[in-house]
Structure formats: structure tokens, C-alpha cells
Amino acid sequence: MTVKYTNDHEWISVDGDVATVGVTTYALEQLGDLVFVEVPDAGRTVAKGEEAAVVESVKAASEVYSPVSGEVVEGNAGIGDDPATVSGDPAGDGWFFKIKMSDASELDGLMDEEGYAAFVAGLD
Numbered sequence: 001m002t003v004k005y006t007n008d009h010e011w012i013s014v015d016g017d018v019a020t021v022g023v024t025t026y027a028l029e030q031l032g033d034l035v036f037v038e039v040p041d042a043g044r045t046v047a048k049g050e051e052a053a054v055v056e057s058v059k060a061a062s063e064v065y066s067p068v069s070g071e072v073v074e075g076n077a078g079i080g081d082d083p084a085t086v087s088g089d090p091a092g093d094g095w096f097f098k099i100k101m102s103d104a105s106e107l108d109g110l111m112d113e114e115g116y117a118a119f120v121a122g123l124d
Contacts, residue, residue: 001014002014002107003112004067004111004112005024005111005115005119006065006067006110006111007111007119008065009024009026009027010022010023010024010027010064010065010066010067011024011090011091012067012107012110014101014107017100017101017104018073018098018100019068019070019098019099020097021052021064021067021095021097021098021099022086022091022094022095023055023086023094023096024090024116025091026123028087030059031055031057031060031062032057032058033058033087034055034056034084034086034087035056035057036054037053037054037056037080037083037096038053038055039053039076039079039080039097040052040053040075041072042074042075043072045070046069046070046072047066048068048069048106050066051063051065051066052064052065052066052072052096053075053097055083064096066099067106067110068099068102068104069106070099070100070102070103071099071102072097072099073098073099073100074097074098075096075097076094076097078093079094079095
């Protein structure tokens, strides 16, 4: 399974033509404790870079952007009910949505784990 990262601190895990999207641990550290999460509904079409979800924390509100274009096949309703799930397991149960990609070549511009680690190290 391929995992890629965006400059906006989303991760995307690809399995065939369906990808799972979430936010990175770094993003969560910047946000603090989450108090509200809104995920997209299944059937919604999103473009690469488009706002797809919203998170609110005790510090700020932020958008979660779609790393690729496609159709949302599932939003993680569980994190809407319990936003702490995202903080507790951002790369597991804390995923935001699953998307059927319309153009897998959009993954080419994203960072691998090593590239993302270097990107984050340059932010501090």
C-alpha cells in the first residue's frame, strides 16, 4: 500500500483506485485537542486541492483538502461523533474519507514519507 503526503499535512493511503485520506500527526500537534470534525458525504465529487472536510480544535479551525480528484465513497462518521479518535490514531481509525480516484497520476506530485519528514523538519 502506497502512502503519500501533502504540503497541507494530509496523508493518502492508496489501495487500487480507492484511497483513504487523513491528517498527519504534525497537523494534529499544531491544532491541539479536536472538538469538532465534519467529513464529506459519500457521492460528493471533489477536485485535487479542494476543501473536503473541516476540523476545529481548541486553538483553531482548519480545512482538510483532498490530495486527489474523485468521488467520495465513504466519510468516517465515527470521528464526527468522537473527534478524539483522530488524535488517538490519525493513521488508523482517525481517517477522514475514502475516495475513488479519477486520476491516479495526481499522486505523482505528492511526497513520500522521507520527503514529508524533511519538509516538516524544515518548518521548525
